[in-house]
Amino acid sequence: MRARQPRAGVKGWGGVGAMAALCALAVLFALLLPQVRSAHEGGGADTGGRGGSRGSQAHASVECTEPEKRTLSPSGADGPTIESIRDRPEGERKLIVGVDQNSYRWGYRDPNSGGTADLEGFDIDLVHRIAEDILGDRDAVQFKAIPTDQRISAIEDGRVDMVVRTMTINCERLQDVAFSAPYFRTGQQLLAPKTSSITGYDATLAGKSICTAAGSTAYSTLERDRAAGRLVASADLRTTVPNQLDCLVRLQLGEVDAVVTDGALAASQAAQDPTVQLKGDAFTTEYYGVAMRKDADDLVRRVNRVLVEWRADTEDGWQASYERWLSATLGDDAAKSEPPKPQYLREN
Template sequence: MHVRRVRAGLKGWGGVGAMAVVCALALTFVLLLPLVGQHHDDGAGLGGPGLATGDQMRAENCTDPEKQTLPPSAADGATIEAIKNRTGEKRKLIVGVDQNSYRWGYRDPNNQGSALEGFDIDLVHRIAQDILGDPNAVQFKAIPTNERIPAIKDGRVDMIVRTMTINCDRLKDVAFSAPYFKTGQQVLAPKSSTITGYNSTLAGKRICTAASSTAYIKLDEDKKAGRLAASVDISTTVPNQLDCLVRLQLGEVDAVVTDGALAASQAAQDPTVELKGAPFTTEYYGVAMRRDADDMVRRVNQILVGYSGNGWQASYDTWLSATLGKDASASRPPAPQYLRTS
């Protein structure tokens, strides 16, 4: 029923007019969330001290980053105890999320109260239920793509659940849970475009990516290595992925490169665009936390073990089956491995 209401609300949308409404709603609702704080290099607040040299060495030498996490445990440690000791209205899990990613973390204007909802939001509620005994004991903070790691290091949030890809470079700054979703980079472009995928048809085209995203890193590396035509323009970067779709609709860029799971949701918002070609990377989303919050990492991994068998599929069916297909096997991560020992 809920999915049908969303479809009805979006039916016929497309082009600049549609996104003007979406962006206006996003701008309105961002005022309802706490302001994103400023970056502090001293790591004040929840962030604690900076990353130790030994941790940097381990991250720099990492392989299979999705496996570089701690074994699961239900035990409470200092990090979790500090959260549980919050009192009154402050006794909540503080989580950085997106509010503009359709079906992942967004506000549906068709629903009363327009509460945040989506696949990532379901996972946040499960984590809050396990740690604090209340799925709604959450303070959501809207965090742009390029602010995800600073928000953790500065202590503005306890964790980030925001379609965040696990990779070795990010492991220098934050810790990740085991993967909870599998995806890959894809190209999104108008249906009428001559672009056919991540190939030579991108030559001379303007590509939009989110700042600090794995998409931009991949494009930049491939251009420098000669795997991508030198004429491809990757200078357009934006704070949030939804901004790329707006740029595409305004004709300011020719294509968007982002995670296929996000690109499929953007295509669902605008019937004039489509995915071009197959995914050209394999990536895994994880919950990001402080590098020294070992007890939290272990606890989230324990939660994910249960969630994989009871909750994950129901959430996929509700939010993602309409855009990614009823068969969820391509989106399920492999059985977790826990190679990090300290």
Template sequence: MRDGVTVWARRARAGLRGWGGVAAMAVLCALALAFVLLLPLTQSGGAETPRSGGRGVAEGVHARAEDCEAPEKQTLPPSTADGPTIRAIKARTGAKRKLVVGVDQNSYRWGYRDPNTEGARLEGFDIDLAHRIAEAILGDRDAVQFKAIPTDQRIPAIQDGRVDMVVRTMTISCARIGEVAFSAPYFRTGQQVLAPKSSTITGYDDSLTEKRICTAAGSTAHAKLEEDRSAGRLSADISVTVPNQLDCLVRLQLGEVDAVVTDGALAASQAAQDPAVELKGKAFTTEFYGVAMKKDADDLVRRVNQVLVDYAKGDWQTSYDTWLSATLGKDSSASKPPAPQYLRTG
């Protein structure tokens, strides 16, 4: 839509050359600005998830700026009450009466297809949580439709209404809380370096100078690398990006890159898939995974947060022991998120 505004403005400017009037251009700019400011109020969501009207530009800016040093705290208090989003999900009939969840199917131990199960069943830590949310909303843990979503399509899939939520090792970040709503954190991790065991790379340090690093497009890892390169803190080639994180491991195996930077929790799973690679150095960030939903799906955010409160009482540890203890260690304390804080008010 905004592209349309740009085209319209360009055509209008071309016409104004014949007028030769600065005042006319000023009027045109004012009209264009008013149109852009009103545009968010005219946008509507997907057919199955009603959007509440009246959310303007000022609120969106406020959401992005609000306590950005702790984006994981910008979520709503838990509740079991149904609102318009949950009622729309429950109103689905027949085979469509399912919670639609965006997931990964290539992240070992998180969301992956196990070839040793019937039909190569989708399993993992994130998958367990998605089943639990479906059970809380629809009364059936299997009432969930999984959609494989590439890393760089997680936010568009939510905004376009292709999924109700994304449960896909998605870090809560300052940039993202302006685009989607997040639950409270359900996992703690941090960025780490993955490289061949024989590599001279020792971690996120000067040993990466002039090295080729692979990251997933749209990931917080890539954003961090771009930030550090711009600030002169990193001298490496970060041009190689891939749609899915596992593709970086393939590039590493083929010798097309020297290292991978991703969440330590994912890197540990990749190292478990290939004994020739290992984690190098310690995590150099602290990040939290959250369930992502539409910006105005307040009732769904509250319900997911209630699920997480109950999940933390036992199911979280059971899932960790099943899927992650083999790669991250039996002691789960470093991976448990902090006690949730619900600082978002609307």
């Protein structure tokens, strides 16, 4: 490595003083260089600084496989997180949950309901079930509409106790939040106008503008696939929006050529707009989970117990919610959307 030559006439240093200082810096750099190299190559000790943190995260990413299994075993025991929810003042004793209010049949307000246009949908059914278990009242919920790109920050900032918002479990998110066991299986899929020449996740995306939600698995998947050559290099990924439904609006306005999102959401959007349709099959397999704070172990375990009971309930459980909300858009066969038998491989 060639050192840059000092500029002549540096003001305020003085000739001899400047050279002495530069020499001292050069010696210091030479002494530190092996340690810097060692840290970048993974051979150095973790000092707890920024570099060490990045190394630990990279190491965790390499080791993380099957993220849907990295959760805690079910339990009905109370703990500090649940107790803090129950200790809220009278009138405020509610479960605070981040949800969507614009995802048709998942979390949305039906203007034709004839009532108060309360939130309803598959995710909302699950929220009510959790609230009933923890607080004894299915309606003891404070819903907070959270944009797609704020789901994790809302949990970390303490604005919500959990997020139930078609949120995919993945390794990157597990560094920031804890997840329940999966409660739904889906995969990334393309949505485009029926008249479009796009046929699926293939070469027909060349030169096409694709919309995704910021902070979504769709965007990270497309970036990764383009870098790996699985997505045509000329696909335009510059259009990102805070909320996934905004992509449908962009598509309707002709500002983008296609939308990539979870197939379960894409099917609901196609049901809202008969001029668009799903193009090709899903090209990933993903699982939705309930997201919570990383240290909320008691809440994670309680939610996992609720999920076990919800799936086993043959009268008003998972299957009933699927038939009520999703069969019209995803079909009568719920088997393809059922999550796998849960495994609880996280120990602490």
